[in-house]
Amino acid sequence: RVKNNKYGALSLTGGSSAIKTLDSSLTVEGLVTIASTTAFAVGSSNTLTLNAATPFSNSGTFTADASSATVTYNNSTDQSVTGAAYYNLTISNGGTKAVNNGASTVSVAAGGTLTNGTGTFDLGTYALTTTATSSVTNNASGTIQTGGAVTFGASHTIAGTFVYYKATGSQDVGVASYTNLTLQGGTGATGKKVMPSGTLNVSGTFSIAGGDRD
Numbered sequence: 001r002v003k004n005n006k007y008g009a010l011s012l013t014g015g016s017s018a019i020k021t022l023d024s025s026l027t028v029e030g031l032v033t034i035a036s037t038t039a040f041a042v043g044s045s046n047t048l049t050l051n052a053a054t055p056f057s058n059s060g061t062f063t064a065d066a067s068s069a070t071v072t073y074n075n076s077t078d079q080s081v082t083g084a085a086y087y088n089l090t091i092s093n094g095g096t097k098a099v100n101n102g103a104s105t106v107s108v109a110a111g112g113t114l115t116n117g118t119g120t121f122d123l124g125t126y127a128l129t130t131t132a133t134s135s136v137t138n139n140a141s142g143t144i145q146t147g148g149a150v151t152f153g154a155s156h157t158i159a160g161t162f163v164y165y166k167a168t169g170s171q172d173v174g175v176a177s178y179t180n181l182t183l184q185g186g187t188g189a190t191g192k193k194v195m196p197s198g199t200l201n202v203s204g205t206f207s208i209a210g211g212d213r214d
Contacts, residue, residue, distance in 0.1 A: 012060070014038045022046040034060035042069040049074050056082045058102055064089075065109040073097050083126045087112040094119040099126040108134040116142045116160070123148055125166075130154065138162070140179070150174040155198065170194050177201040184209040 009030035012020045019039040025047040032050070034040050036059040042048045044066040051074050056062070064071045065085035073079050077095035083102035087109045091097045096119060099106055105127040108114045113135040114128075123146040130136065131153035138144055138160035145163035152174040161180040164171050171185065175198035183193045184207075 009033070011035075012038050012040050022048060025049075027051065028055065031055065031057055033057045034062060036060055039063070042066065042071060044068060046070070047072060050079075051075055053078060054080045056080070056101065058082060062102065065107070065112070067111070081106075081121075085109065086114075089114050091116045091119070091121045093117055096120040096122055098122040099124050105129055108136075110134065113137055116144050118142050120145060122146075127151070130156065136176075147171070152176055164193055172196065173200065175200055177203070180204040180207075182207040182209065 006027045010028050011033040013035040014020065014037065019041055021041045021043040027049040029051045031052055032055055038060040040060065040062050042064040045068040047070040049072045053075050062082060062084050065087045068087060070088035070090060071086055072090040072092055073081055074092045075095065076093050079095065079097045080101065081097050081099045083099050083104060083106050085107045089108060106123060107129045110131040110133045115137045116139060118139050118141050120143040125148045127149040128146060129151045134153060136156040136158050138158050140159050142160040143163060145165055147166040150172060155175050155177060157177040159179045161182060162178050163182040163184065164173055165184045167185045170192045172194045173196055175196040178201065181202045
């Protein structure tokens with residue numbers, strides 16, 4: 001198990017059956033390195049706080065979806081985010097927190113919460129999935145944006161701004177109650193936004209920029 005401490009950097013290695021699990025909550029100021037044969041798990045009720053602009057070098061497996069586990073990306077400006085299964089995923093402070101490595105999907109487990117602060121959480125082309133009992137909390141001045149697939153398990157109420165910006169191919173818009181919703185991308189067969197069959201509510205600004213919708 002990984003002991004409670006405040007690490008400058010953390011390197012995890014071991015055989016294919018070795019799972020490194022946090023003993024309790026942990027803060028890492030620098031790089032977390034996960035070897036190719038190693039699995040790293042945050043563990044139930046633990047919080048992993050990551051402060052480095054590039055917090056992971058991950059050749060192994062990272063999971064954080066145990067009950068009440070939390071991962072906080074806490075850099076004061078821009079920061080890299082790892083695609084993984086999360087229970088609670090917290091995007092803190094300003095700047096842009098961008099998913100650019102790890103698993104192809106950012107998932108929020110049943111009962112868990114995706115929280116975005118005052119900055120921008122950019123999923124890039126990574127997928128976002130939630131469950132019927134997940135929550136999405138966005139600061140009134142925050143932005144969540146995605147060029148990937150979105151699958152909401154529930155009709156979330158999402159403050160701030162949510163942007164769908166895939167430029168090539170169709171992109172489904174998730175059923176939710178948005179404050180501000182922006183659709184942008186290519187035109188014609190590229191960048192088309194597919195509206196959901198359920199009820200979509202926008203209480204603030206609904207903007208369409210350079211894209212078609214169906």
